[in-house]
Every structure is written in C-alpha cells, then in structure tokens.
Amino acid sequence: KQEVTQIPAALSVPEGENLVLNCSFTDSAIYNLQWFRQDPGKGLTSLLLIQSSQREQTSGRLNASLDKSSGRSTLYIAASQPGDSATYLCAVRYSWGKLQFGAGTQVVVTP
Amino acid sequence: ETGVTQTPRHLVMGMTNKKSLKCEQHLGHNAMYWYKQSAKKPLELMFVYSLEERVENNSVPSRFSPECPNSSHLFLHLHTLQPEDSALYLCASSQSETGELFFGEGSRLTVL
Numbered sequence: 436k437q438e439v440t441q442i443p444a445a446l447s448v449p450e451g452e453n454l455v456l457n458c459s460f461t462d463s464a465i466y467n468l469q470w471f472r473q474d475p476g477k478g479l480t481s482l483l484l485i486q487s488s489q490r491e492q493t494s495g496r497l498n499a500s501l502d503k504s505s506g507r508s509t510l511y512i513a514a515s516q517p518g519d520s521a522t523y524l525c526a527v528r529y530s531w532g533k534l535q536f537g538a539g540t541q542v543v544v545t546p
Numbered sequence: 547e548t549g550v551t552q553t554p555r556h557l558v559m560g561m562t563n564k565k566s567l568k569c570e571q572h573l574g575h576n577a578m579y580w581y582k583q584s585a586k587k588p589l590e591l592m593f594v595y596s597l598e599e600r601v602e603n604n605s606v607p608s609r610f611s612p613e614c615p616n617s618s619h620l621f622l623h624l625h626t627l628q629p630e631d632s633a634l635y636l637c638a639s640s641q642s643e644t645g646e647l648f649f650g651e652g653s654r655l656t657v658l
Contacts, residue, residue, distance in 0.1 A: 439588075466644050478552075478636055479649040524589075528644060536589040 439527050441537035449545050454512035456540050458525035463503045466528045470499055470510050473522045473539070482523075483510070487530075515544045549573050552637050552650035559627065560658050567622040567653045569637030577645070578620040579638040580612060583652070589636070595620060596643050627657045 440459045448454060458468070467486045471479040483492045483499045485508065491500045496513040512519055524539040550571045559565050571578065580592040594602035595614040609631075611623040620637055637650045 467646075469647060471649075476634070476652075476654065478550075478651040479638075479647075481646060481648060484646045526647070534591065534647070538586075538588045 439525065439535045439537040441523075441525060441540050443540060444538065445541040445543075447543040447545060448515055450515060450517060452515055454510075454515050454519065454542060454544075456510040456512075456523050456542070458508040458510070458527075458537055460506045460508075460527045460535075462529060463506055464530045465503060466530050468499075468501055468508050468528070469526045470497075470508075471524045471526065473524060475522075479524065515542075517544050517546050520544050549648050550637060550639055550650035552635075552653050554653060555651065556654045556656075558656045558658065559624070561627060561629075563627075564623070564625045566624065567635055567637075567655075569620040569622075569650055571618055571620075571637075571639040571648070573639055573641075573648060575639040575641045575645070575648075576617050577640045577643050578614060578617070579640075579647070580620065580622050581636040581638065581649075583634040583636055585633075592622075594643065601643070624655075627655075629657050631655065632657045 438461045465487050469484045470482040473479050485492045485501045498511045501508045520543050522539040522541045526536045528534045553568045577596045579594050582590045591604050592606045593612045598614050609626050613621040634652045636652045638647045640647050
C-alpha cells in the first residue's frame with residue numbers, strides 16, 4: 436500500500452528560524468513530487484515541483500530536496516516570517532499516474 | 547483572470563436540492579480534477595478528466611455527477627446530498643496527467 440506521511444502534524448517556531456518539513460513515501464517508483472501551501476479555507480498554492488531525476492529545487496527562500504532511495508523529501512524555508520503560517524502538503528505522483536497527498540503539516544510562525 | 551476559477555465559493559443546500567459547482571481554467575491545460583477535502587483528512591481524489599474523457603472515478607457515490615464539456619470547463623452536479631458530504635471541493639488542472647497541479651480556491655459546501 437502506497438502511503439505518504441508528513442511529520443510533524445503541527446509545528447510552531449519563532450520568526451526568523453528556519454523551517455524543516457518532512458514528507459516520506461513508501462514506494463520509491465515516483466514520477467514527481469510537489470509541495471503545496473494551503474491557507475485556512477483556501478485552495479492549494481503550488482510551491483515547488485521536483486521531478487524524479489532531480490535532487491532538489493529552489494525558489495527564493497524555499498528549497499526542496501528529494502531522496503528516492505530513502506523515500507523522503509524535505510522542504511526548507513529559510514528565515515521564517517509570520518506570513519509563512521499555513522498548512523504545507525506534499526503530493527507524490529507515482530510512475531503509473533496515481534497522485535497521493537499527505538495529511539499536511541500545520542505551521543505557525545510567531546512574531 | 548486567475549489560473550483556475552471556481553464558483554460559487556460558498557454553497558448551502560438542503561438534502562433534496564440540485565446544485566452545480568463550476569470550474570474554469572485559463573492555463574491551457576488538458577487534464578482537470580475534482581478533489582474533496584474534509585476536516586482533518588487528506589485530499590480525496592474524486593474524478594480525473596484528460597482530453598475531456600473521464601479517466602478516473604474513485605468510487606464516488608452517484609449523487610455526485612461530473613461533466614467536462616471542453617478542456618477549460620469542469621462541473622460537479624450535486625443531487626440529494628447527505629450532511630457528511632459537507633466539505634471543501636477543490637478543482638485542479640495540469641498539462642497532462644503527470645504535470646504540475648494548479649488548484650482553484652475551492653467551493654465550501656454545507657449540506658443541511
């Protein structure tokens with residue numbers, strides 16, 4: 436059974452600290468992995484897409500790594516700000532097309 | 547126009563009503579999706595359309611009926627829903643079934 440797990444479920448950090456969010460998957464036959472942000476009651480905003488052939492992707496303060504052999508992806512957010520408070524979800528697309536979401540990590544950045 | 551637009555944003559309906567949710571994408575994508583998001587649960591895929599053909603239907607009750615008249619528009623027709631169907635319904639699109647997903651803002655449905 437393919438599973439996508441995000442730990443921790445919730446995280447609170449003071450402003451300025453770096454955020455480290457984890458996503459693990461049980462099947463290494465992935466096609467790509469996508470990180471999203473969701474604000475309360477809103478849709479999902481795409482942050483980064485990593486193809487299976489890539490080791491990492493960067494966009495501004497965000498950096499996502501991918502290690503297929505260990506079944507892990509990590510999203511790093513540098514110098515966190517209160518505006519980074521949201522739920523972060525990862526989604527794994529497997530080689531045969533199935534897309535599976537994790538339950539998300541709820542982040543609070545305190546001023 | 548933003549990438550993926552959903553209407554209405556909020557909907558309250560009784561169990562005997564018939565209503566529809568609408569999704570429109572302005573990204574030139576050829577795949578569209580309906581997802582259901584309930585409190586404290588991962589997103590559940592409901593339907594996938596690729597090149598206007600339904601390619602996935604994840605055991606969704608028949609009271610939910612999708613329609614994809616063209617590659618830019620997707621509807622979800624609702625009929626005799628149950629209170630447990632109350633959720634945030636999210637539409638998404640991508641270029642091909644393996645491309646990056648882009649979501650709309652969602653339609654918050656409450657069934658009384």
